[in-house]
Amino acid sequence: MKRRIPRPDPGTARLNRNEIQQYFRLARTYLRPYWREAIVLVIGYFAFTGLNVIQPLVMAPVLDIAIGNQSIFEASPTDAQLDWNNLDLNNLGKFMLVRLGLNSLGAWEIISTLAIVYLVITFLLNLINYANTLLAVRIRNRARVDMQRDLFQHLFALSLDFFNRQQSGELVSRLEQDTRATVSNLESVARNVIVSPILIGVYGYLLVNTSLQLTAIVIVAGVLQFWVSRIIRSPIRRLIIKQQSVMARAGAYLQEMFSSARVVKTFVAEEYALGRLKAELKDVYAAQMRYAYLKQSDLPLTGIINGITNVTILFLVARELISGALTPTGFFLYLYVGRSVLGPINSLVLTYNAVQQMLASEQRLRELMDQQPSVQSGPVTPQTFETGITLREVSFHYGDEPTLNEVSFEVKKGEMVALVGPSGAGKSTLTDLILRFYDPQTGGIMMDGRDIRELDLKAYRRFFGTVSQESLLFNASVAENIAYARTEITRAQIIAAAQVANAHEFIEQLPQGYDTTIGDRGVLISGGQRQRLAIARAVVRQPQILILDEATSSLDSLSERLVQDAIDRVIQNTTAIVIAHRLSTVRNAHKIVVLDQGRVVDIGKHGELMKRCALYHELATLQFGETDSPTDEGSGDS
Ligand SMILES: Nc1ncnc2c1ncn2[C@@H]1O[C@H](COP(=O)(O)OP(=O)(O)O)[C@@H](O)[C@H]1O
Ligand SMILES: [Mg+2]
Missing domain, CATH: 3.40.50.300 (P-loop containing nucleotide triphosphate hydrolases)
Known part of the structure; x- marks a missing residue:
């Protein structure tokens, strides 16, 4: 029964299949209500990818014209070079022109037409991207709200022992941060998983057709990049989990301090409290920096690998150009497309890491979701x-x-x-x-x-009305506190309960009477008043059995008598279990x-x-x- 939530497994670098399945199960549950939007989004991603692929290709004929390649105007539709199988970067310009039926036009007409096409594509591309992002954000945030709702509901189905051993601040953090992080990368992951392979496929096809040898270099660079990134990031999930838990701890500490402001001040413990906060924040800082070193080392390393790749490509492509294996257009396009294909490869690497991050958070959420009520x-x-x-x-x-x-x-x-x-x-x-x-x-x-x-x-619990030792009230109006969670209770019933509990008179004297807000845990009213409100809250439901933890020890004698009178009155003619601290109660028992x-x-x-x-x-x-x-x-x- 004292079992703590198992600490997260430090996490491995590899995405194991089981975890991914679990993540997909979660994603399926929370994305299902939005499947229509999700389909629209996938279509949007395909549209985005299509336009993305076309955009550089539109520039190919312009290059040919600029370089003075006359053969593009002479091509006939039956030309063997226009066969899909022979399509490569050398004849791409010609292919585009003939397929678009533009090769009968003059050079400037072609250039201006293509410029317009390019602009239109750019316009659409950005518009679609914007719409996709908005739609994705919408799906993600709605899924997150659903997730938070379910988690809250699940937690409140757990038994009290769970709340006893769990810091409330940490639960808040999980509900806040982990639900956010679990879905935060969803759209970039979905987009990259859909877009990147297509881009890699199309560009790869062109590159392979143009030069197998060059393409092999590009692939080696891509794989190298992936592995380097993976090796340096292998401890990443452990670090993310570590970072999230120290942040949660610091948050929990802050929450505890703010709600205990009175104690801190009474014991002149501000310095002490600050000292502990500094220690917590130092841990947070250390965890964040350890994470940052690792995360950020990725960028310079991939940058350097990219640079080396670019130079190698340039060197090899120039050699092909000089030997005549590449046309000038092919040369430029190879430089462009060869580099372009590294982008999606990079995205896939980042996606891998984003998935790690999502899994780390999902793991923390699942630990809570897997908790079973002990009662x-x-x-x-x-x-x-x-x-x-x-x-x-x-x-x-x-x-x-x-x-x-x-x-x-x-x-x-x-x-x-x-x-x-x-x-x-x-x-x-x-x-x-x-x-x-x-x-x-x-x-x-x-x-x-x-x-x-x-x-x-x-x-069963509805048979009981309870007043505990520390009567916990909420930051709401007096009336809401008395009727708590029972919206059907009328104002007349609330007042009647307050009268029984000796509370009516003081409530009447509050600035807004029954509509006065009483502060966090009722700090704006006195201890005796809190007790009497708690009694009113217990009796307004007309419970069959009352359970009272007599807590009058901290009250002055007048408050004590008022509370005592109220208790004596409510325990008449009902079944009551009273933890008694005074003679009048035990005598009547x-x-x-x-x-x-x-x-x-x-x-x-x-x-x-x-x-x-x-x-x-x-x-x-x-x-x-x-x-x-x-x-x-x-x-x-x-
Ligand atoms: N949530 C808890 N977890 C562990 N021990 C507890 C918890 N609540 C009370 N105890 C222990 O159980 C014993 C009885 O406590 P309690 O029922 O509060 O006594 P009483 O109300 O008679 O003063 C004490 O020794 C106390 O330390
Ligand atoms: Mg007790």
């Missing part, structure tokens, strides 16, 4: 609460040390049961088990004779369960326990201020 909902939906709650030899431990040991008692419907015991005895844990935040390791808890593990979890070190020491009424239970006697004198007088004992039994 599972059961099949039976309870409709009513009839007889009571029974605990039967309940034992429970968080870690290795037992926290509760064979605890048995019963809460009959209509009864008010008080739990008392020293701090750390296991009282709060016991109420958490009754609310099924955790399941006991042995023994069981029954509602109306049925094990609560058989019950639908949400339906139908049953007092005395806990010590996770064991039930005794069960009884105040008067009986005062006589026979040493621990209770001690607690009563020290904690409740009991004077041990016979009259008090008497009234306890009444």
Whole structure:
């Protein structure tokens, strides 16, 4: 039960097939709703590629004309050179002209026509590119929103133990950063996977037809580039994961500090807090730099390889030109196309790395998605609460040390049961088990004779209203806090609940009454007021069973009395389990369960326990201020 989320596997350089399959499964889930857009996008990419291929080819005849190659005007459509199979960079100009039917025109007419065609293509190319990008961004962002929604929903289906051991800041970061990074490169990857092979294929075809030897050099350069990049980047995924987790940690620390501003200031801990932040940020910096060294070393290295390739190509192409194997047009086009083919090869390399990055984030998301709730909902939906709650030899431990040991008692419907015991005895844990935040390791808890593990979890919890030790409120209006999550509750019901909870009067005096916003966790109102709002929030739902962790110790005596009055009022005529810290509550209790070190020491009424239970006697004198007088004992039994 203390199992942490497994740390991400450091990651290997190779993309293993299983991971890619998993990524595709995720992509399929989140892209499926947008399949229409995705099809349009793929068509857009093909259009983009087509125009991209044509663009340089349009320039070929212009080169021929400029160089004074007359043969292009003399070609007939049956010319063998115009066969697709013979198409290479030497006769590309002629091929284009004849195929376009332009070879009967004059030189300037051809040049101006082609210039216009070139412009139109450029215009379309950029327009399509823009549309493609927008569409891709739209798909990506919508998929991300869906992903965030599902992750949130999944996390809230997990049990409390998960939230206990998980830093909330880190969860925020995963929801934020990792969902972004998981889809961030989706469009560039999709585009490159579609566009680059086509460009490489078309250019490659022309290059191979023109000169096999030259092309071999280009291919060697491309492969070299790919391998160098891959070798230096082999630890990349590990570094990305490392970077993301130190960033998440720093974010979590910041979040914790901002929400604890009061404590930081009270203990004059600003310097200390800053010191820790500096340490966190230093880690972030170190991780970012390690990542950057590796990532950025790619660019100069590929740049140098590119330069060497270019010079080699130039040298070899010039030799071919001089030996007559290449025409002047072929020479220029080879230089151009030979370099152009390196672009898509480069893109594919970058795509490989982008996929690594996406996988790193997807891996972190999947770890969360794979978490299973330790407390599972059961099949039976309870409709009513009839007889009571029974605990039967309940034992429970968080870690290795037992926290509760064979605890048995019963809460009959209509009864008010008080739990008392020293701090750390296991009282709060016991109420958490009754609310099924955790399941006991042995023994069981029954509602109306049925094990609560058989019950639908949400339906079961709806029977309860709880006020915990620290009443957590939200940064919303008073009314929203009381009605929390129950939009159908009317203003009249809210006011009635506030009256029962002794809160109506102070609420009326707030600047906007019930519509006053009370700050993060309710910091804008006093502790006693927060408690009374929490009581109102518990009773507005008219729960069958109330669970109260009496937390009045931090309150001044007036607030304490107001809260106490409210508690006394709401626990009348209902079933209640109260972790009691004061005499008036235990005296009124139908049953007092005395806990010590996770064991039930005794069960009884105040008067009986005062006589026979040493621990209770001690607690009563020290904690409740009991004077041990016979009259008090008497009234306890009444
Ligand atoms: N989430 C938790 N994880 C691990 N140990 C816990 C957790 N909550 C409480 N404990 C431990 O369980 C014991 C009982 O705690 P608790 O139920 O809060 O006692 P009480 O409410 O009676 O003061 C304590 O020793 C406490 O340290
Ligand atoms: Mg407690």
